Amino acid sequence: MIRDFEGVIIKTVCRAVTPFIQLYGLYVIAHGHYSPGGGFQGGCILAASLILMALAYDIKEVKKQLSEKLNTIFCSLGVIIYAGIGLLCLILGANYLDYGILYKILPVDAAHARSLGILGVEIGVGFTVMAVMISIFLNIASGGQHEEGEER
Amino acid sequence: MAVLAVIFIVTGVFFFTTATIGLLRFPDFYTRMHAAGKGDTLGAFLTLAGLALYNLHHGFSFDAILISIKILLIALFIFIVNPTATHAITKAALNCDVKPWEKKETSK
Numbered sequence: 001m002i003r004d005f006e007g008v009i010i011k012t013v014c015r016a017v018t019p020f021i022q023l024y025g026l027y028v029i030a031h032g033h034y035s036p037g038g039g040f041q042g043g044c045i046l047a048a049s050l051i052l053m054a055l056a057y058d059i060k061e062v063k064k065q066l067s068e069k070l071n072t073i074f075c076s077l078g079v080i081i082y083a084g085i086g087l088l089c090l091i092l093g094a095n096y097l098d099y100g101i102l103y104k105i106l107p108v109d110a111a112h113a114r115s116l117g118i119l120g121v122e123i124g125v126g127f128t129v130m131a132v133m134i135s136i137f138l139n140i141a142s143g144g145q146h147e148e149g150e151e152r
Numbered sequence: 153m154a155v156l157a158v159i160f161i162v163t164g165v166f167f168f169t170t171a172t173i174g175l176l177r178f179p180d181f182y183t184r185m186h187a188a189g190k191g192d193t194l195g196a197f198l199t200l201a202g203l204a205l206y207n208l209h210h211g212f213s214f215d216a217i218l219i220s221i222k223i224l225l226i227a228l229f230i231f232i233v234n235p236t237a238t239h240a241i242t243k244a245a246l247n248c249d250v251k252p253w254e255k256k257e258t259s260k
Contacts, residue, residue: 007239007240007243009239010236010239010243013232013233013236014236016232017229017232017233020229
């Protein structure tokens, strides 16, 4: 991989812009159930912020901020949230992912319970998509070695 | 308000047009990046500012002001990031030994 085009302008702007990209990713996830967007798109934006850091700096910098262990935990946490909400609906006596039944354990009526259930599933999808996107990028960019960049 | 918005949008579209003509007509990579980077940045900023103004021409309700602020945030983001992306692409081309265009001797 070509590593010569790093420069102070690119590094500074990427570091300054990354938190706003992450904030926008959370915005897309949080508004996913009644406007364009959702878990997959928000997770992709969150992953893109860290991929931007990997491009502007190097892979070691990203691994310092989000270790592989934490990444794997995020990856499975999202699946657990998704499947957990689905199974909770099943346990309460409705179909899989039939959020309306959640009003039995939440202090709201059925319509709001449906909205909150969709939001919970979107958060789970966002976690998993972010973790898997970052994992795919790091593994393809470095050939599975994760040894790009100097030791810090 | 609407007249001002139309002036902004028409100016922005003019800059987009010049940037596209430059992208098609300039001789080599660096001059094309120059045209695309500068023209598109200013064109996008003016067009989005015009849209933010046009959004307010029914009155200053809270929702309309919120949407205009979001449009201006997009414009600010483009204003910071687009020149940086142009800089990164141009620097990568320079590192890959893309030769700049030079004027040739036409007749002896």
